[in-house]
Amino acid sequence: MNSKLEALLKLPNTWQASRGPRLQAVIATGYPQLDQALHQQGWPQAATTELLLEQPGFGELGLLLPGLLARQPLAPWLVMIAPPYQPFAPALVQAGIDLQRLLIVQPRDSKELLWCASQCLASGACSAVLTWSLDQTIRDRDLRRLQQAATAGNCWHLLFRHQREQLQTSPSALRIHLRPETEGQLQLQIIKQRGGWAGQTLMLRPASQPLPQPARQPLYHGPLPDSAALGYEQTSKHGRVSGNGHGLDSPQATRRQASVATLPTAQV
Numbered sequence: 001m002n003s004k005l006e007a008l009l010k011l012p013n014t015w016q017a018s019r020g021p022r023l024q025a026v027i028a029t030g031y032p033q034l035d036q037a038l039h040q041q042g043w044p045q046a047a048t049t050e051l052l053l054e055q056p057g058f059g060e061l062g063l064l065l066p067g068l069l070a071r072q073p074l075a076p077w078l079v080m081i082a083p084p085y086q087p088f089a090p091a092l093v094q095a096g097i098d099l100q101r102l103l104i105v106q107p108r109d110s111k112e113l114l115w116c117a118s119q120c121l122a123s124g125a126c127s128a129v130l131t132w133s134l135d136q137t138i139r140d141r142d143l144r145r146l147q148q149a150a151t152a153g154n155c156w157h158l159l160f161r162h163q164r165e166q167l168q169t170s171p172s173a174l175r176i177h178l179r180p181e182t183e184g185q186l187q188l189q190i191i192k193q194r195g196g197w198a199g200q201t202l203m204l205r206p207a208s209q210p211l212p213q214p215a216r217q218p219l220y221h222g223p224l225p226d227s228a229a230l231g232y233e234q235t236s237k238h239g240r241v242s243g244n245g246h247g248l249d250s251p252q253a254t255r256r257q258a259s260v261a262t263l264p265t266a267q268v
Contacts, residue, residue, distance in 0.1 A: 027156060030066025031204050034188065038174070039196025043067050047173035048147045048157040052166045052191065056084050056134065058180035062095075062206025064130075064158060069096050071127040071156055079120045081105045081131045082113055110136045114146070121149035121157055128156040137165060144171045166191050 026042030028035065035041045043049055051060060072078065078101055080087060089099055105120075107113040110133070117131045129150075138146075138161070150157040159172065166177055175191040181203060190200045 027067045027070055030070075033202055034204060037188075037190060037200040037202055039193050043156065044173040044194060045156055046151045046154045047194070048143070048150050048159050048171075050159045050161055050165075050170060050172045050175040050191075051178055052161050052163045052175065053134075053178045054163050056132065056160065058178075059184060059186055059206040060160070060178055061087075063178070063186060063204065065095050065097075065206075067156065068128055072096075072098060072101070073127075075125055075127040075155070077101055077103055077120075077126045079103045079105060079126050079129045081116050081120070081129065082107055083130070083132055084134065114138070114142050117157070118145055118149040120153075121146060121155045122153040124153045124155075126153065126155050128158065130158045130160070132160045134160060134162045137168070140169065140171070147171050147173070 025045040026038075026040045027045050028042050029038070053060060068078065078097065080103070083104065087102075087104070092102070093099060105116050107116050113131065113133060117129060120126050120129045131146075138159075146157060146159065149155075163177060166175065170192065172192070173194040175193075175198075177189040177191055179187040179189075181187050183205075185203050185205050188202050188204060190198045192198050
């Protein structure tokens, strides 16, 4: 077979009936029940996973922690774009997240949000990119660009959207509706998954929840302040970037952590 055709058939978005289903690289979720419900037995790697919810802050970050920790050694940066609340640094440290490799990006509008997300995803320098877009509808072509950027950069993309968007068609590899339940549990309903049936519903307790009550800390901590309140900021036409490494007021951290939004891939 022609080598170029063979390479095309190996792409994750190319299906060939005679070859049957093909397993793709995945990230273990840390929850056997969820792994069993997912067709590929884990979070799809180098792809977009949409998490649809009514409002943030009820344990959704805890659900992702095992995957984020597994991906952390694989690339320099973990990026959060437009988080609705200030991520609580002590809880992230307690969970094992390296704050010296955490970037928080605060775009000024939806156009900048999409630009920042696509640049980070395609850079090859990010283990995971978490993007919050709860107050706006993302067009199909923009969702497709984000999916393509995640594939190009081999990056795990987690896109938080409002639950009203679940009726919109989407090219994302996985779509899950999240709803909080009693006793710190989450209800997950799989809306779409690449290569397999959807419709599964399951109950999980996020990874952060089993901590003893005195030690448990929320991963979100109040409203997200202006980045100047965090000690430093980098402002450009593409929005603001705040860093969390070497202490919140470190000039060295400012220069190094703002680089992902302003430098070419090879320099990150």
